[in-house]
Amino acid sequence: MALVLHASSTNKNGYKALIAAEYSDVKIELVKNFEMGVSNKTPEFLKMNPIGKVPVLETSDGPLFESNAIARYVTRLKADNPLYGTSLIDYGRIEQWIDFATAEIDVNIGRWLYPRFGLTVYLPPAEEAAIAALKRALGALNTHLTSNTYLVGHGITLADIIMTCNLSIGFKAIMTKSFTSEFPHVERYFWTMVNQPKFHKILGDLKQAESIPPVASKKPAQTKESAKPKPKDEPKEEAKKEVKPKERMDLARKYAFGKMLIIGSEPPFKVKGLWLFRGKEIPQFVLDECYDMELYEWTKVDLNDEAQKERVSQMIEDAEPFEGEALLDAKCFK
Numbered sequence: 001m002a003l004v005l006h007a008s009s010t011n012k013n014g015y016k017a018l019i020a021a022e023y024s025d026v027k028i029e030l031v032k033n034f035e036m037g038v039s040n041k042t043p044e045f046l047k048m049n050p051i052g053k054v055p056v057l058e059t060s061d062g063p064l065f066e067s068n069a070i071a072r073y074v075t076r077l078k079a080d081n082p083l084y085g086t087s088l089i090d091y092g093r094i095e096q097w098i099d100f101a102t103a104e105i106d107v108n109i110g111r112w113l114y115p116r117f118g119l120t121v122y123l124p125p126a127e128e129a130a131i132a133a134l135k136r137a138l139g140a141l142n143t144h145l146t147s148n149t150y151l152v153g154h155g156i157t158l159a160d161i162i163m164t165c166n167l168s169i170g171f172k173a174i175m176t177k178s179f180t181s182e183f184p185h186v187e188r189y190f191w192t193m194v195n196q197p198k199f200h201k202i203l204g205d206l207k208q209a210e211s212i213p214p215v216a217s218k219k220p221a222q223t224k225e226s227a228k229p230k231p232k233d234e235p236k237e238e239a240k241k242e243v244k245p246k247e248r249m250d251l252a253r254k255y256a257f258g259k260m261l262i263i264g265s266e267p268p269f270k271v272k273g274l275w276l277f278r279g280k281e282i283p284q285f286v287l288d289e290c291y292d293m294e295l296y297e298w299t300k301v302d303l304n305d306e307a308q309k310e311r312v313s314q315m316i317e318d319a320e321p322f323e324g325e326a327l328l329d330a331k332c333f334k
C-alpha cells in the first residue's frame with residue numbers, strides 16, 4: 001500500500017514529511033479532496049488520530065499522527081539516510097534542533113499569529129511575551145548560523161527540513177522584513193533552504209509578509225456564563241474601553257520613545273511630537289499597529305542642523321512657550 005498523507009496541500013506540518021520523502025526516495029500520495037474541518041472530523045479519521053488533527057500518514061502497518069513523528073518515520077524508511085547524519089552525536093543534535101524548532105520557534109510563532117487570526121484570544125501582554133520568546137529563540141538560532149550553513153554537519157538533515165517548515169509560516173504570515181532583519185543569518189539560512197530544488201518543489205515560491213496581520217475583530221462566542229446579567233459592581237464597559245489605546249501602543253514600547261505636545265491656549269490646538277525609533281526606519285509593525293500615525297506629517301530630524309537640534313531639546317524639556325505658543329499638555333511615551 002502506498003503511503004497516504006492526510007492534510008491540505010498548504011499545511012506546513014504536512015510539508016515536513018513531503019520534503020523528507022523527496023530526500024529519501026519515498027513516495028507519498030496526498031489524500032484527494034481533503035477538506036479541513038470536515039475530512040479530519042469523520043469517524044474514520046478519528047480512528048486514525050483521536051484528536052482529529054492533521055497531518056496523518058496512512059501506512060501498510062497502520063496510521064501515524066504528529067508531523068515530526070511522521071517525518072522521522074519517512075526518513076527512517078531509507079537505510080542510513082544522511083538526513084539523520086552520520087554519527088550518534090549528529091543524530092543527537094538533529095533531534096535537539098527538531099525539538100528547538102518545535103518548542104521555541106513554532107510555538108512562539110503560533111502564540112503571536114493565531115490570536116491575530118482570531119483562532120485564540122488576543123491579549124497584548126501575551127503577544128508581547130510571545131514576540132520576546134520568539135526573538136530569544138531566533139537570536140540563539142542566528143548565533144548558531146553565524147558559523148554554520150546547516151543546523152548539523154555539512155549537509156541538509158531532517159532538522160533543517162522541520163526548522164524551515166516551521167519558519168515558513170512565520171515568514172509568510174507575520175515576520176516582516178523589519179522584524180527578521182535583526183537575524184540576518186536566519187534570513188540567509190531560510191531563503192537558502194526554501195530555494196533548494198527539493199524544498200521548492202513542495203513549498204513553491206514564498207513571499208515574505210509585508211505587514212503584520214491586524215487583530216481579527218471576533219467577539220468571543222457567548223457562553224451560558226457570559227450571557228448571565230452582570231452583577232452591579234462589575235466595571236462598566238466604558239471603563240474597560242478606556243485602557244484600549246494604551247494596549248494598542250504596548251507592542252511599540254521596546255522600539256520607540258516619544259514625546260507628544262498639545263500646543264496652544266485655546267482650540268484649535270496643535271499636536272506635535274518627537275519620536276525616536278530603534279533602527280533606521282519606523283518599524284513596519286509600529287506603522288501597522290498605530291493606525292493614527294498616518295494622521296501626522298513625519299519628518300526625519302537632521303541633527304547637524306542647529307535649529308532642529310534646538311527644537312528637539314525644547315520638545316524633550318517641555319519648553320514653554322513652544323514656538324511662541326502656550327503648552328497645554330505634554331505626554332511622554334516610553
Ligand SMILES: N[C@@H](CCC(=O)N[C@@H](CS)C(=O)NCC(=O)O)C(=O)O
Nearest residue numbers: 011013052053054055065066067068
Ligand atoms: N503537533 C501537531 C499539530 C497538528 C495541528 O495543530 N494541526 C492543525 C493544522 S496545522 C489541525 O489539524 N487543526 C485542526 C483542529 O485543531 O481541529 C503536529 O505537528 O502534527
